Amino acid sequence: MEIKVLKNILDANNQIAARNRARLDAQRVTALNIMASPGAGKTTLVVRTVQGLKEKCRIGVIEGDIASTIDADRVAREGIPVVQINTGGECHIDANMMSTALESMDLDKIDLLLLENVGNLVCPAEFDTGSHRKVMLLSVPEGDDKPYKYPLMFTIADAIIINKIDTLPLFDFNMANFEKAVRGMNPAARLFPMSLKTGEGLTEWLAWVEAQARRS
Amino acid sequence: MEIKVLKNILDANNQIAARNRARLDAQRVTALNIMASPGAGKTTLVVRTVQGLKEKCRIGVIEGDIASTIDADRVAREGIPVVQINTGGECHIDANMMSTALESMDLDKIDLLLLENVGNLVCPAEFDTGSHRKVMLLSVPEGDDKPYKYPLMFTIADAIIINKIDTLPLFDFNMANFEKAVRGMNPAARLFPMSLKTGEGLTEWLAWVEAQARRS
Numbered sequence: 033m034e035i036k037v038l039k040n041i042l043d044a045n046n047q048i049a050a051r052n053r054a055r056l057d058a059q060r061v062t063a064l065n066i067m068a069s070p071g072a073g074k075t076t077l078v079v080r081t082v083q084g085l086k087e088k089c090r091i092g093v094i095e096g097d098i099a100s101t102i103d104a105d106r107v108a109r110e111g112i113p114v115v116q117i118n119t120g121g122e123c124h125i126d127a128n129m130m131s132t133a134l135e136s137m138d139l140d141k142i143d144l145l146l147l148e149n150v151g152n153l154v155c156p157a158e159f160d161t162g163s164h165r166k167v168m169l170l171s172v173p174e175g176d177d178k179p180y181k182y183p184l185m186f187t188i189a190d191a192i193i194i195n196k197i198d199t200l201p202l203f204d205f206n207m208a209n210f211e212k213a214v215r216g217m218n219p220a221a222r223l224f225p226m227s228l229k230t231g232e233g234l235t236e237w238l239a240w241v242e243a244q245a246r247r248s
Numbered sequence: 249m250e251i252k253v254l255k256n257i258l259d260a261n262n263q264i265a266a267r268n269r270a271r272l273d274a275q276r277v278t279a280l281n282i283m284a285s286p287g288a289g290k291t292t293l294v295v296r297t298v299q300g301l302k303e304k305c306r307i308g309v310i311e312g313d314i315a316s317t318i319d320a321d322r323v324a325r326e327g328i329p330v331v332q333i334n335t336g337g338e339c340h341i342d343a344n345m346m347s348t349a350l351e352s353m354d355l356d357k358i359d360l361l362l363l364e365n366v367g368n369l370v371c372p373a374e375f376d377t378g379s380h381r382k383v384m385l386l387s388v389p390e391g392d393d394k395p396y397k398y399p400l401m402f403t404i405a406d407a408i409i410i411n412k413i414d415t416l417p418l419f420d421f422n423m424a425n426f427e428k429a430v431r432g433m434n435p436a437a438r439l440f441p442m443s444l445k446t447g448e449g450l451t452e453w454l455a456w457v458e459a460q461a462r463r464s
Contacts, residue, residue, distance in 0.1 A: 070391075070397065071387075102397065152370050174285075175286075177316075181315060181318065182286060183314070196389065
């Protein structure tokens, strides 16, 4: 019974997600769905990406949080359009929330849309929002065994950022073991070792995002 | 419609949780539900707690993960009974999974039961497992703003551990701001600043756990 309910919800979600994607395609907007645990660096990634690319393409941001506008306030300081979704307890952004957020954006004036999902390594992986690319961050302090424990997220990601590599000397994080684990479940994903604090690895990431934005 | 389904699921969960708690009470077992983001230090906390208290009380562990037995293998090396729950995608341990795990444990031979929940700062907070105390860990690299973004978890916790305080010089984590945020939503929670790496703060934690275990 419960499984059936879940299946119906996911089917409905996929239909709305497909409509969102068609709408973004019609407006030539590329959307990235950015997912990670709490505190991995999602908002900093959004801010650095906006700073790095806002002269090259027109960017909009959707901030998803259970509560608060802390992240939206921070991103809005970059002078770009930002919409905040407060999920009111829900652990992920679904396609319906995304659809509502799209209503509030002037898509004519955007080339690249960054969606920052709720901080959660589990549920957001299950819900298509209508984005074109799924991006996930893992930060070094979280540990190199996470692909084995949260396999769906690592399987569905088009790009995987390993953030906070400036702290590698402090933590028992074996990059070779991590890459081996990821490659076993997702050979095609692009990997970006990065420190959003020092800027290391940011150039490669910005080039990848720009290439996605020019896709349409 | 969806809200009604969710309410029914939560009602059913609460009934099973109450049965689990009654069963644990009858056997004089105290159960702690340990919750945190991925990589905050849950398994290390379990291992250190077992090492610190296993001469004083008989401990059992339930390890909850979406997939893998990495954590259960690690805890089993301490020579105590361990049951692994693989949720197969579910983002939290519910009371029914807890009930099944309790079937596999010889509760006659246990005083203290440690449940390590799935790594997730959202969903586990919504599901009572039948534990007596809810414990959450936040690690310094995750940031001091997390109570505002994940308020339910910080509101329901009886004890809040701030782990990895040895890394405070590296991260922008303001302990006074964090405590203020927590106190605003949960004045009664015990706070334990801790480094499971250096052992700082562990003595206070072990004393608290021992006091809970002698409650019955």
